[in-house]
Amino acid sequence: MINWKVRFKNRSWVMAFVAQLMIVAQMLLQGLNALGVTDFQLTDAVQQSILTFVNAVFILLSLMGIVQDPTTKGMSDSERAKTYKEPN
Incomplete structure (x- = not known):
């Protein structure tokens, strides 16, 4: 399980999260x-x-390593990270 409270206190993670949300928004709008659902079109x-x-x-x-956490294997938090109350 991901500890969201700790993640949102980490500025690097928040920047990466916002960047990824923007990519998803870009893909959805395109x-x-x-599909012709929207007619909003830029030149x-x-x-x-x-x-x-x-x-x-x-x-x-x-490239700066902000988008992913290189200290953990896979996509989930380590057992140690799940116990944090503040970013370590």
């Missing part, structure tokens, strides 16, 4: 637009510029 040039900038930020965060 999918809804492709191709502006859309490409925004996507390039956002993707560059996310790649930078990934």
Whole structure:
């Protein structure tokens, strides 16, 4: 089980979480637009510029190791991390 209270106190994790939410939002909007559910459309040039900038930020965060926690194996918290009251 993930200890959400501790995770939201960790600035690096919150930044990565927000970045990942933005990627999901981008994908959902593109999918809804492709299906014709929404008619919100940016010009191709502006859309490409925004996507390039956002993707560059996310790649930078990934390269810095902020997007994932390299101290644990897999996707869950370690047994020790589950007992934290504050980020260690």
